[in-house]
Amino acid sequence: xxxxxxxxxxxxxxxxEENVRLLEAVFAELARERPDxxxxxxxxxxDGLTFVHVVTTEDLxxxxxxxxxxxxxxxxGQRLDGVPHREQATPVGFFDGHLRS
Numbered sequence: 001x002x003x004x005x006x007x008x009x010x011x012x013x014x015x016x017e018e019n020v021r022l023l024e025a026v027f028a029e030l031a032r033e034r035p036d037x038x039x040x041x042x043x044x045x046x047d048g049l050t051f052v053h054v055v056t057t058e059d060l061x062x063x064x065x066x067x068x069x070x071x072x073x074x075x076x077g078q079r080l081d082g083v084p085h086r087e088q089a090t091p092v093g094f095f096d097g098h099l100r101s
Contacts, residue, residue: 001037003056003091008084009049015079016049022075023051025068038062049081056091 010016023042030040038057045052055063063069 001056001058003054003089004060004086005089006053006055006084006086008051009047009081010051010079011049011081013048015081016044016051018075019051019079020044022068022072026066026072029066029068033066035062035065054089 010019027040027042037059038055040056040063041054043052043054044050
């Protein structure tokens with residue numbers, strides 16, 4: 001399945017917090033709906049302003065069915081500092097050991 005990595009930077013701390021809040025809503029909706037055919041991860045880097053998304057799916061449009069994702073994307077341009085960078089990635093390996101606390 002194709003994997004895309006999207007990396008972008010937001011303008012300031014306030015925009016970063018808004019981005020996190022909107023992403024939390026996306027992941028909450030995905031957890032409730034549990035769509036098949038997609039894995040989606042999002043990370044906030046140490047600078048606090050850079051975000052990385054890793055999406056593996058045959059159909060990126062699957063995300064457009066979710067209200068929270070639409071809300072996230074509709075205002076993304078207002079939060080950005082620059083243009084998002086998108087790359088196709090070829091998986092080499094994957095391990096999920098279910099982190100334990």
